[in-house]
Amino acid sequence: MPKTPSTKKCRTHGEAVKQGICFNTSVGQHILKNPLIINGMLDKAALRSTDTVLEIGPGTGNMTVKIMEKVKKVIACEIDPRMSAELQKRVQGTPLQRKLHLIVGDVLKLDALPFFDVCIANLPYQISSPIVFKLLLHRPFFRCAVLMFQREFAERLVAKPGEKLYCRLSLNTQLLARVDLLMKVGKNNFKPPPKVESSVVRIEPRNPPPPVNFTEWDGLVRIAFIRKNKMLTSSFTTKSVLDMLEKNYRIHCSVNNKIIPSDFCIKSLVSSLLLEIKFNTKRARTMDTDDFLQLLHIFNSNGIHFA
Template sequence: MGKVEKARKGGAASNSPYDRKSSAGKGAAATKNNVFKFNKDFGQHILKNPGVADAIVAKADLKPTDVVLEVGPGTGNLTVRILEKARKVIAVELDPRMAAEITKRVQGTPLQKKLEVILGDVIKMDLPPFDVLISNTPYQISSPLIFKILALPNPPRTSVLMFQREFAMRLTAQPGDALFSRLSVNSQFWARCTHIMKVGKQNFRPPPQVESSVVRIEPKLGKDRPNVSWQEFDGLLRICFGRKNRTIRASWSTKEVLSMVEKNYRIYCAMNNIPIDDGLVEGAGDGDEAMEVDDDNETGAPADEDEWGGVMDVEDGDDDTPEFFKEQKAAATASQPVKTPSRRKKTKLGEMIKEKIRKVLEDDTDLADKRSSKCDENDFLRLLFAFNNEGIHFA
């Protein structure tokens, strides 16, 4: 006679799959359902809510003839829904495990012929032609992906992208907003950006640290697309938004910017057979320093000098300064870091570049004392037009 099996205590494992399902906690169930461990370095947070996936595809307004580029398809929860609506899906995946998983998911189904998986980094590769971009975007590549798409000569008809909430807000920020940036100007200048919906962190596996949002980006096409060079416009914005809360005069007065502008002007003159005077300024000594301007000192003078243009030298016999002030001055001088004087001499070309920048900022646009965070796209267009008229380019 067989033995009667006794019920096992809660601490012991059961051989019955039904018992295992009912006794396992949420954490254990999530671990067993994972095909493999997700790589946080790749920003792998899989969208698990089918309602959110359906809403993203619906907002893309897909046509049966569309070729869709999906960045970071993961395990394919969003991909299979796109495949049902579009003619073809090109999925770009960086993780070989994910690429194998999504390929296996559609293998042997009618959707298999409509899927092309490309293994690689979407930021570094040349993109094939496509009509629509859909992505649960890895947060690390959010900004590079936006700039790559906007800079395409033939951008997609529409892009529906999932971003970190704060990043999504930057895309739609207006002048004067705390999140207004170079990204805001570029995205709104070259496209129409619309915030579609908020997505909570509980809709992902594993949950990210931040909330997310879905944004639709519709590039301006045809007659609506600005007749401006992307490289020129973005190059100008890079300088202006180096520190967006400084005045524009301060942003254009650093050594690095002056050196870059001079280099670009030399190239412009060489291409247009314009002679350049490389002579030195008569009577000028060493130490051709840029006009560094900080937020508190915006008179146009170097930040570390007073209105006299430096410390006035006084002979020992004529110096009647009280000893107290001499000691105080010596202590203050000793506490400051020693500055190595620049050996670069003032050149006529360098002085001409400074004068051109001053003319553009003060005479032509009157934007010298305005801050980039308060300017709109018309202000930046006026700046670009004025600099181009002076032979200064940024491409």
């Protein structure tokens, strides 16, 4: 009987059921099956025999096994106990078994990530942003991360000022790391295929990090990018923003025993500082990290805080 598309689909599904594996795409289970892509990611990570590698979402272990062949230890974080069992079964009784340390659970719920030199992951795309910042705020510093993302997310990470996809994510990531787009990956390299195209990104933390309070920085950037095409004067003088800044200013003055004049006006202070550094007509979409560092410095040095 000829293999029609429907019979082929049934056969494939039958094999999956027989193996006891049913991928849950709602939590991002799209297994990377192309060995060329896997090898390419490992090459870009420049692994060393002494490395400890953190892999997030190892699935059935297609990439995990290849990593273990090159390094001292792999810490694999997997949320799905079924996948964890498949991975353990895959290396059981082999020389690779002693190299695997498996953490079953949600990596985002870990109080702290374990020590690692390199992170490699085909990430569930819905946790992309929180994972990036959990990694970048992790200490001690790791050497690099090679990560698979949804293509548009990856392009946002590397977007430059003035480009359409440039956003708060771009700015925050580039403050803390050097980010490079490595390769595009089509849907058919996964099983089951996702609905979107993917890309691989290499992230290398800046060490030492920039001398900035990240909570303060992110508070400032969040306000500027609420409407990234508006002038900064407009973004920083809305009633809700001014109310928050005045509250923080009064706390700052109280803590530092500074007297606030009776005619104090937070709007006038904010506007004058923006004018002083000629940023009043600038727009967030065209500003780079140096611009925002300058803006945060003049605000903080005049008692205006965002945390």
